[in-house]
Amino acid sequence: MPVGYHWHLRRLMAERGLFATTELVPLLAQRGVRLSREQVYRLVTGIPERLSLATLAALCDILGATPGDLVEPYRKPSSARPASRLSARRAAGPVALAPDPAPPEVAAPAPLPRPRRARIAPRP
Template structure:
């Protein structure tokens, strides 16, 4: 049985901005617009302060061009094996042995 993998990522745009001397959201709006990425100040704010679940490739490419970096510098990824939870029955997860939990039929003997 294969071990399950859990993947996660860390969005590092704020760190990259600081390393390049950009400390406000408005510092990023102009360079994005120069690359034909039209985002409102509130959208750029969410991009910088949050961790996006979805990101368009043109925005990613523009950020890489602005800071002269690769995508791996903006997105730090991590993957690790996750142990499967053990069950009390000792069988594979999700499989229940009915013979273990089904009661046995009682026999009634006359005269005892």
């Protein structure tokens, strides 16, 4: 079964009175984690795919939290069919499928004009 996770950094920051992502930049830097404002913004507003242990430890220290408070794993429901139904279909053999109906004709949107390169004129 696939696993996902919820990222609770924004909620934990709000509970600690930190409402601006830029407030984290100096707090992380004090703990040896150098991230740009943009990186911290993405860390707070998005769900990170990769996170160094040093950054995770610094966030836990700043927020007085544990890694389990920041990351909440959960199981995603499986979209696959049960194996018994699949094996029953395979045992029955191939099934003739009706051809797909032709899609209705849709006019393609007009292409957008391309931007032109700016020309810098010399100063008079």
